[in-house]
Amino acid sequence: MEAAGTDEVDKLKTKFMSAWNNMKYSWVLKTKTYFSRNSPVLLLGKCYHFKSEEENETAPVRSRWPVENDHVVISGNVEEFRRDFISRIWLTYREEFPQIEGSALTTDCGWGCTLRTGQMLLAQGLVLHFLGRAWTWPDALDIETSDSESWTSHTVKKLTASFEASLVGERGPPSILKETRRRSFEVEGRNEICHRKIISWFGDSPLACFGLHQLIEYGKKSGKAAGDWYGPAVVAHILRKAVEEARQPDLQGITIYVAQDCTVYKADVIDKQCISTGSENAEDKAVIILVPVRLGGERTNTDYLEFVKGILSLEYCVGIIGGKPKQSYYFAGFQDDSLIYMDPHYCQSFVDVSIKDFPLEVLKASSREKYPLFTFVKGHARDYDFTSTPTNEDDLFSEDEKKKLKRFSTEEFVLL
Template identity: 55%
Template sequence: IQFGCKSRWDGFNSLSVKMENKGTDEVEKLKTKFLSAWHNVKYSWALKSKTYFSRNSPVFLLGKCYHFKAEESSSTEACAASPATGGGVEAFRRDFASRLWLTYREEFPALPGSSLTSDCGWGCMLRAGQMMLAQALVLHFLGRDWTWSESLSLQPLDTETWTTTAAKRLVASLEASLQGERPSDPGPPLHALGAHGGAEEADTHLREVYHRTLVSWLGDTPQAQLGVHRLVELGLASGKQAGDWYGPAVVAHILRKAVEKATDPGLAGITSYVSQDCTVYSADVMDSHRSWLAGDADAPPLSDTRAVIILVPVRLGGEKINPEYFNFVKGILSLEYCIGIIGGKPKQACYFVGFQDDSLIYMDPHYCQSFVDVSTSHFPLQSYHCPSPKKMPFSKMDPSCTIGFYSRNVQDYERISQELSKVLQPSAKEKYPAFTFMQGHRRDYNLSAALTPEKREWPFIRDPRTTAATSGDFVLL
């Protein structure tokens, strides 16, 4: 509020005088609108911070390695240990900006069991879970090499620009409320998708159709298969309600339920599995890969090509992360079938997607954006992609997190389990691996009841006393 905004608040004071002359009902409506507008201010105005990357160290992003040196020889040598070399700085920017970005939203339909029309201040872990789920869907439908054609045209999150926009929206919203009308918001321009031409154009069009479909599944409407409304509804069974704080383990189980209960035919070929007690039971994952005839689990499987999203809730230390797990996290994020890690730093949820040296690269859900109606044919996609990566030291990572992997089929899982078993080898100081693989099935028990006590979670909540830092750009040293 201190960044040259005094004149704005003088305007708010004059508006409050007008509000006093209105009836009680109208005042209540204005309070609701003011709260919504204030959410936009609170989670959009921030100190402009830049993310610095070194030119001399490789950057890993969900299994791909990038090097910002101009010399190709150096890039190849530095990334020799990586299964996939991605290229230089432009390739990294294109790849990062193509990942789906799910953030706080406001003014969407009321959430189940509440009157809340925004998840600002409490839904960050759900958003982080959506981003990890989105990466799994990208791998499933588009592949790891897919990038959005418009990713490099996104504008950096420049605080000065966004602050001005947010201030104008806040004043316009309140003034329009006094006049009984809603402010018009033209939004970003729509881009038509072409489907004409040769096979390459047709393939590009098909990928964009998948891209838009994935976003629609994650939209903020009750009908969205994997949207925040569906996640909140499924969380009710675990004792969580809209407005509560969610931990990474609870979100893992909510995501599993959401994928399993999805009715869209496009999601029929994918399911989810959550490990139990830091143990992945191979027989259970194998069964998840197999598609059975409904109601007849004893019959031969119809196929064994159903993809599985494997989610592993872990704790990498006590009150703070154990430094012995730093290399383990690096090894996990260096794998192409890793779909990232949801966790965060204390009181803030993040979606970790990569690292450079001793810093994690993450996507931040703490950014309030307006509701987008994904039911329209050409809804804008720009707000679902982030052009500005953020970094934080490994030492600030909260030890409670959930790791995600994507397995396409049984053969893929066998390879993944073998490779991960090597990564999971404990160090000399840390005698216990983060999680393990075991043959056979797990014992069934009531997971929902085990998730209810709050003390079993380390919720990541936003501290209102701290100022959010929104990346504006990243700078090469």
């Protein structure tokens, strides 16, 4: 009887805390972000400059980050930066999603921020792989100007306008222009299908391969439960396991490598790419490299700032996750010494990604947003087996590995 009474108290406590967190994180103060017109803004390897906005020109510039970024271009178009930023997939706390197995939770408010930022990091890697860094969401700039319209109605209007324009074009422009327009429309359609597919993989449903429910299942095997706070290092290994276990054909050529002791072993990365299954085309294979590393002691060491900025300047960077103790953010860019981030600490309603034409605007950041570390070594690492243990094949981490993960600080970052 006492056990039953304790269970009821725990359930009541969980429901009360969930309700409190839902109310707490549903309030958002919209603050305006101010950028300098005299300094470039870097966003995941793309460089923008607002000084020449009126000229609407794009001019090459030599980056202060060596070698890899000599090709970076500075754009004077503010709208291009906004389009690029809003095109990133923004995943936040959710409420009223299907109950998490083994708990009474239907929300992750107050505890799921690192899982959400980990999802954003992985989502950016998938967008980069399938759509490329130059891709942006065509409807990005329409989010704030069409609050009264649904995404579907806006799309219908856009398609109707495109169709009418094509009819007008038939009376005048040469056939080569019509063919170019048709191909462009087809490419945009394929990209939108791919974009929606990527988002559906992160749905708050037990069936979504990178959804909260699945990530928590992998977390259980490392000693974590729904409602616990997850550190970035643990999330890195959970994401690796989730990608390895994904059964979708499109994901068979993708793997994740998690660095050990802040060291990336080149031969191990090559081996990861070679064992990618399901695709004979080398271009369909990809390795996402995650590096769990602590940036200082009680607070972030400012000596690392320039290196962090260099990482965010790389074309193939998918961002950084981490932040204050028990508060994780997704860092995507910077201007001068100020980092640009996406905040998961905002409670939104559950979005059913299984329905056709599910709304995309709630998965995009808009006016709510505020805007040697590790080494590469030739050869292989020591043989740490993170996929099984000698005693229990169901465990994700061995006992020694669990002790290692516990030593990581809550102020870690995960870099790519």
